[in-house]
Amino acid sequence: MSFALLFSGQGNQHPAMLPWLADDAVVRDMRARLGVADWRGALADPAWAERNDNAQTLLTGLALAAWKQLAPLVAPPAAIAGYSVGELAAFSAAGVLEAGPTLALAQQRAEAMDACAAQAPGGLLAVTGLSGPRLEQLCVDTGLALAIRNGPESVILGGPSAALGQAERIASLEGAQCTRLRVNVASHTPWMREAADRFARALESVSFHAPQVALFSNAADRIRDAAAARHALAAQIATTVRWDECMDNVMARHIHCVLEIGPGQALARMWNQRYPTVPARACDEFRSAAAVAAWLTRHADR
Template structure:
């Protein structure tokens, strides 16, 4: 019997029109969007379905993406496909926790709205940056930046793709050093801040205060945390981990490897884009990977995995 993981993308996967077909075809999905609009006093239909500049602003992106992924998941689960474990890349971890039963949808959406605002506003524009380092081992990158102040690893995505983060000048200098040391490419990312950097520690502390207002629920299934790449079965650990996650490295490759070690052989990426599927193919090509990002995908994937 296949063990299935539902996995959720992070910021950067968003695109205009995401989830519109779910909204139009499912009352369950429609209810998620409508509830989010009411909760946040934001027109989520306009934000997610139409071309607009707000969708790529962190303070809006996070709520839009989580709302979309949760709406899609409602449809998938209604069709009878359920996960044995969940995980999400950075922002996607909020979807993973909600789908695992640990957090009400409305709390996940409200929290990521606050998280997005905190992450966007904690570091003044221009002072922080991120860069993707391609074609270089993590250990070589760590060695290459260890003596540089103000730069750390943000994401361990997959073999050959590591993201660094920190002070703008330090990230730019690190990118040059790593290119000279043999990286295939070092690409500065179009982001509004140094995400998953110690520079965002204050944002994590402020988020912890917001989480005190949220009541967590017992987990129905485990999820895997970005911070340690371990299974979480006790919801009492979650608030601390989410507060740490803002400034900590995202251990995505280890998270996937941990799930595979626990018997997961089927991964279903739910949400726009196929970023995580791409990472998975570089981590372990032996596992099955599916994407659900459109209404048409639902029938195809559910039929294959539930027959």
């Protein structure tokens, strides 16, 4: 069986996500940390759902629980990667971190980023349809930074709110498709440098292990040991997420299918557009863990 796991980032969380997920010990730990009895009910409030501290803790906990409940039903994956905050769950799934410390780190990561955002409010803007040189010039003209690179003409820009508005107006007039993301921090840009440094200090006291499977980072390509894992988790907060390269690295493992763990199907769609011969599905599409496992087994055993 040869498949890859991709762990989603934030922005697509919704009350009906992962309908098959059981309320296990990891979910209960997450609920306790968030102070909510019903996480689906909490997600029904957009103001609560879009708060960075709530979203990062919730998505990390749900991803950890989802993989814990799926893992006994399938063989180990051949490769793992996570998108933005999804790296925390990805590193845990690869054996780098235990679930409890990973949830605590999600809270610390969000706190560090929110502290930066309080000093320099900002956000993220998805832009599709502009060439590489034009995107570079747009960043120069507006003062924004490249936060995430999904493909040659599909990126996410980050920076102050006013600059995001300016970039959206310019890019839209040039025929680009623009979408403001449901986040209130300029993740993966230089505006998060203090957050990256603060998180690096938090990671020093946490026990890390070498990955047990091929693990790829947004900021440092393949992670082979504990030191590299610790560095990568902090660095990606303030540097560009090279998701296109992550996908290429995963594909190089000769996998037969891909499973996205988290809300929505954004990563599965990107994968299917880039590699149409290797199918990808999202856990959010299934009604039971058994159905997820059956799909994985059917395609990964080809």
